[in-house]
Amino acid sequence: MTAQLIDGKAVAARVRAEIKEEVARLKAERGITPGLAVVRVGEDPASKIYVTGKKKAAEEVGFNSWEHHPDETITQAELLALVHRLNEDPAVHGILVQLPLPKHLDADAIISAVKPEKDADGFHPMNAGNLLLGRPATRACTPYGVMRLLEEVGCNPAGKRAVVVGRSNIVGKPQALMLLQKDATVTVCHRKSDLPAEVAQADILVVAVGVPELVKGAWIKPGAVVIDVGMNRKADGKLVGDVEFAAAAERASFITPVPGGVGPMTIAMLMKNTLEAAQRAGK
Numbered sequence: 001m002t003a004q005l006i007d008g009k010a011v012a013a014r015v016r017a018e019i020k021e022e023v024a025r026l027k028a029e030r031g032i033t034p035g036l037a038v039v040r041v042g043e044d045p046a047s048k049i050y051v052t053g054k055k056k057a058a059e060e061v062g063f064n065s066w067e068h069h070p071d072e073t074i075t076q077a078e079l080l081a082l083v084h085r086l087n088e089d090p091a092v093h094g095i096l097v098q099l100p101l102p103k104h105l106d107a108d109a110i111i112s113a114v115k116p117e118k119d120a121d122g123f124h125p126m127n128a129g130n131l132l133l134g135r136p137a138t139r140a141c142t143p144y145g146v147m148r149l150l151e152e153v154g155c156n157p158a159g160k161r162a163v164v165v166g167r168s169n170i171v172g173k174p175q176a177l178m179l180l181q182k183d184a185t186v187t188v189c190h191r192k193s194d195l196p197a198e199v200a201q202a203d204i205l206v207v208a209v210g211v212p213e214l215v216k217g218a219w220i221k222p223g224a225v226v227i228d229v230g231m232n233r234k235a236d237g238k239l240v241g242d243v244e245f246a247a248a249a250e251r252a253s254f255i256t257p258v259p260g261g262v263g264p265m266t267i268a269m270l271m272k273n274t275l276e277a278a279q280r281a282g283k
Helices: 008-030 045-061 076-088 107-113 125-132 141-152 172-181 195-199 245-249 263-281
Strands: 035-039 064-068 094-097 161-165 185-189 204-207 225-228
Touching (some): 008 045, 008 263, 035 076, 035 263, 045 064, 076 094, 094 107, 094 263, 125 172, 141 225, 172 185, 172 204
Parallel strands (some): 035 094, 161 204
16 A cells, blocks of 8 residues: 555544633633534434534533433424524524435525524525635534545645535535635536546545445556545444455545545534634624
């Protein structure tokens, strides 16, 4: 393997340490303790794991944190009422509604009901729109974390060709916009794209599609920085990303492992978004 591993766990730990230091200053100088409220509906096993990780990180950095865990039979009106109460609670600076929601609930309507300034996930249409327009906005946590990883390895996107595989609202689209803001030339790929040809052009490659080892190592441009957002469990129980790791690592200059790459950064940037919301609220 020639590529250097990008240690997301180590970078996330640094981000959390920076946040913890700022939280202590915020408490001492302005009497403000950032507060994060997480809403988890029902008993989705993956959601339970994610929320547990988020609560642990919130406690580590010195936040107040609350988990609201309504039963999966909650109605749309009841969930909207809970979001409204959190919107109006001055102790709550960040609100996160854990997805997916049960099918009878309208996730778009629930996310849109969160006050944009309390939208810790960066999913609110106003925050997404401000990102598109190049204005200050709360940023979606996963692509925000990817940008920090690029910074950590000294990869300046300016003038580079960046290829984003996947066009989801949660990762692909905001990732493309963040790279564009940093003056990369950005291509967004989807199921109709000629993936081998597009990937071969990428100085920076970000893959977020949820298909095990979709991107083959032989497609990677020599020296590329490869960020694999995917996490998939194979039939044998092994966790793999969306990139064929071993073969890609022979050609890339830097590559994220799965697990331990992008995943830890998502939670770290959620904490950063909540801290910044508390800082704004206290002005």
